[in-house]
Amino acid sequence: MKRFKPDNKGYYGTYGGAFIPEMLLPNIATLQASYLEIINSESFRKEFRQLLKDYVGRPTPLFYSANLSKRYHTQVFLKREDLNHTGAHKINNTIGQILIAKHLNKQRIIAETGAGQHGVATATACALMGMECTVFMGAVDMKRQAHNVERMRMLGARVVPAESGSRTLKDATNEAIREWIRYPEDTHYIIGSVVGPHPYPDMVAIFQSVISDEIKLQVKAKCGKEHPDIVIACVGGGSNAIGAFYHFIDNGHTRLIAVEAAGMGLESGKTAASIAMGRKGVIHGNMTFLMQTEDGQITEPHSVSAGLDYPGIGPAHAYLWDTGKIEVVSITDEAALKAGLMLTRMDGIIPALESAHAIAYLEYLNAAPEDVVVVNLSGRGDKDLPAYQKYFQSCPID
């Protein structure tokens, strides 16, 4: 089957592209011209595969949750991306991109981070490869994900607070882009999701596609089915979701469900559901759906989960939604917290608040008993203990 990819200018339908200032053009043009060749080279493939196996710990298990299956009257499997080294899917991408950076002879890495998982995964890859690392993080996020800030610092990264705008992921991304504009020559920017100008959305999707590669084999081995019937994943920018969907897109069979963060509710004005509440526009170098005012100012998103607290969504998801190839739904802060606690008590797995959004959707799914439902458990929840504790103390679960 043909792989899912944008056209040669980086468009998925009318979404994507590379809306970048001239200052970034040399770097972006170099990446555009070389990323596929590098990724397809034998030496890259070998090194990437080896590191994913021996360093990251792949393949990650596909866990049959008897408890969730019983509760929801269907067959629920959890894809355990939380068991990756550093605790989330993010490292699949940072290992890939740091190898790209080495091929391009870059000495210095910059990154943005929301929940801090991408920042930690970047700092980790930099420690491994001996590269200098600077991570931009919204000042608000540095507070609510303090544990990850300390991890990044221990790994040798410099963590720079983004103090503009809502001081969350969008603003950290702005600061990283500005830094790249200031230091274009020796620096590679490791974007943490399937966002940004072409070729980032495609490049990051390729690195994350290992998730659905494995799901496909594991579903076959465990259930004898060629494909899962349903795959559910949360979406911030959309990298864990595209990774979990990748090999099932257009197979005419699998229902692909992306879960956005509704925050306090879609109509509350405090939400991060870009498809539900956004309009088409340009953010961070690509054409996609984003939450904005009538005048085209990007609005400040809200989600209890820092990794989903982003006003846009990757252009591939915008296209897949627009063409009816995926379903996009949303889950509130409260429902996510509740689902996170439920999974903790039921299966002994503390999920990241991001991933808890995907778990929470099981409540609304109405799958058939024989359906194979895969929920992508994108990360672990240690970083979210303060938020869970606060919720737990105010409304203990039954």
Place this chain on the structure above:
Amino acid sequence: MSNRLTDLFAQSDRFKLSLFFTAGYPRLVDTERILTALEEGGVDFVEIGFPFSDPMADGPVIQNSSQQAIANGMALKVLFGQLKGIRDRIRIPLVLMGYLNPVLQFGMQQFIANCVTCGVDGLILPDLPVEVYVDQYKAQFEAAGLAFIPLITPQTSPERIRFLDTHGSGFIYLVSGPGTTGGDKCLEQEAAYFERVKAMPLRLPKVAGFGVRTKSDIELLRQYVDGAIIGSAFVRHLEAGWSNASVAHFVAALK
């Protein structure tokens, strides 16, 4: 079609000075007063920034002014309302600078029509790549007599500069030193870049900006280019409280 900006550079070899300010800053209603002060102060043309929430090529000074302008209520529809009829009073060329998303939400066609109605001469849209401009908008810009001003940096290759020179209009904007606006790099470090671009026989006049602050910067640039744009330093001046006299002073001190 005649264009004030093109005419300005065609008419004399004199070094041109331009200042940038953010529309709606410090106060929403300042636009026309600042334009008047600048024309009276003797600048050759003006760059008016329309604010965006996420200005990726801008440093802190212009970011802050943009945020404040948005909070003051500035938007493209407000700006065009303020600029309507401005040509009865202001004669120097006007260039609008801003990011693509507000323009797309306003509607490109309507945006161009409003620029024509208000007598805007040129546009700087840093995140509209020239390839997309050529594919989708160039014919409309040319039909409307609007200049599309391309940016170049020290990393821009000679082939690319020639490509931008072919498709751009008005002038070619030399971003002086790798950086966002308001950078504090010493311009002399970029002498080789200015020298290299100076030696290129280009169709468009050459104007330098980003990080240009002082009279000595201007003195240096005179050797290489046809004009200079001062942005953050002027926005900072406005921030501190301004009058027509203070703006005249600011301009005179640069000449």
